[in-house]
Amino acid sequence: DQQVKQNSPSLSVQEGRISILNCDYTNSMFDYFLWYKKYPAEGPTFLISISSIKDKNEDGRFTVFLNKSAKHLSLHIVPSQPGDSAVYFCAASVVNTGNQFYFGTGTSLTVIP
Amino acid sequence: DAGITQSPRYKITETGRQVTLMCHQTWSHSYMFWYRQDLGHGLRLIYYSAAADITDKGEVPDGYVVSRSKTENFPLTLESATRSQTSVYFCASRGGGGARNEQFFGPGTRLTVL
Numbered sequence: 001d002q003q004v005k006q007n008s009p010s011l012s013v014q015e016g017r018i019s020i021l022n023c024d025y026t027n028s029m030f031d032y033f034l035w036y037k038k039y040p041a042e043g044p045t046f047l048i049s050i051s052s053i054k055d056k057n058e059d060g061r062f063t064v065f066l067n068k069s070a071k072h073l074s075l076h077i078v079p080s081q082p083g084d085s086a087v088y089f090c091a092a093s094v095v096n097t098g099n100q101f102y103f104g105t106g107t108s109l110t111v112i113p
Numbered sequence: 114d115a116g117i118t119q120s121p122r123y124k125i126t127e128t129g130r131q132v133t134l135m136c137h138q139t140w141s142h143s144y145m146f147w148y149r150q151d152l153g154h155g156l157r158l159i160y161y162s163a164a165a166d167i168t169d170k171g172e173v174p175d176g177y178v179v180s181r182s183k184t185e186n187f188p189l190t191l192e193s194a195t196r197s198q199t200s201v202y203f204c205a206s207r208g209g210g211g212a213r214n215e216q217f218f219g220p221g222t223r224l225t226v227l
Contacts, residue, residue, distance in 0.1 A: 004155075034215065043117075043203050043218030044156070089155060100171060101216065103148075103156035 003027045004092050006104035014112050019077040021107050023090035026071065030092040034101070035064060035075050038087045047088070048075070080111045116140075119204050119219040126194050127227050134189045134222050136204030144207045145187040146171075146216060147179065149200040156203065162187055194226045 005024045013019045021035075031052040036044035050057040050064045050073070057064050063076045077084055087108045091101040117138040126132045136145065147159040148171075158171030160179040168179050176198060178190045187206075191198055201223050205216040 002154075006155075036218075041220070043205070043220050045218070046215035049215070091156075100158055100161070101156075102172075105153060105155040 002105070003030075004090060004102045004104040006088075006090060006107050008107050009105070010108040010110070012110045012112060013080045015082055016079045019075075019080045019084065019109055019111070021075040021077075021088050021090075021109065023073045023075075023104050024071055025073075025092050025102075027092070027094075027102075028071065029094045030102075032093045032095050033064070033066060033073050034091045034093075035062075036089045036091060036103075038089065038106070044089060077109075080109075082111045082113050085109055085111050117204060117206055117217055117219040119202075119222050121222060122220065123223050125225045125227065128195060129193050132191050132194055132224070134191075134202055134204075134224070136187045136189070136219060138185055138187075138204075138206045138217075138219075140206065140208070140217075141184055142206035142208050142217075143184075144216075145181065146205040146207075147177070147187070147189045148203045148205065149173065149198075150203060150221075151200050159189065159202075191224075194224075196226050198224065199226045200224060 034049040035047040037047045038044040048062045066073045087106045089106045090104045093101045120135045146161040148156040157173045162168045162181040201221050203221050204219040207214045207216045
C-alpha cells in the first residue's frame with residue numbers, strides 16, 4: 001500500500017518555464033517531507049525539505065509547498081533548465097519514530113531546450 | 114575516496130545462489146539504510162541500522178539479511194536469490210540528529226537474478 005504517491009510518471013517542460021511536480025500522501029502522521037533528484041546510473045541526491053509546521057520552503061529556483069489538509073505537496077522549479085532533467089522522488093517521514101522514509105514512485109522531468 | 118560507495122555496480126546471478134552487496138561510507142555516519150528501486154514502487158526500505166550491531170527491518174525485509182560489525186560497512190546478503198529480487202539496490206547513510214537529516218545515497222547496484 002503506497003503511502004506516498006506521485007501520479008504523474010513523466011513531465012515535459014520548455015526551458016525557462018515553471019515545472020510543477022506533485023506528490024500526495026495518505027498518512028496524516030507524516031511531519032517531514034523531502035524531495036530527491038536522481039540522474040541515470042546515480043543515487044538520489046537531496047534537493048529540498050519541508051517540515052509540517054511550514055507551508056512553504058524556498059531554496060533558489062526550488063520551492064516546495066505543503067498543503068496538510070489536502071495531504072499534498074508540490075515542487076516548483078522556476079525557471080526550469082535542461083540540467084534539471086532527472087527523476088524526482090518525494091519522500092515523507094514521521095520524525096519522532098524516526099528512521100524510515102517513504103518514497104513516491106518518482107516523476108521523470110524533461111526540460112526541453 | 115570520501116563518501117558512500119557500493120560494490121559491485123552490476124551483478125548477474127542465478128536463482129538460489131547467495132549474493133552479497135557491499136556498502137561502505139567514510140563519514141562515520143550512525144545510520145545506514147538499504148533500499149530497492151522498482152518500477153511502480155519507487156524506493157522501498159529493506160533494512161536499516163542505527164549503529165554497529167543494531168539493525169532493524171524496513172518495509173520489504175523478506176529474503177534479505179544484513180549485518181553491521183563496523184560503523185562504515187553495511188553488507189546486504191540475499192541468501193537464496195529469487196527472480197523477484199532483480200532490482201536496483203541503493204545504500205544510504207545519515208548522521209545522527211534525527212530524521213530531519215538528509216540521507217546520502219550510494220550510486221546503486223543493479224542486480225539481475227536469472
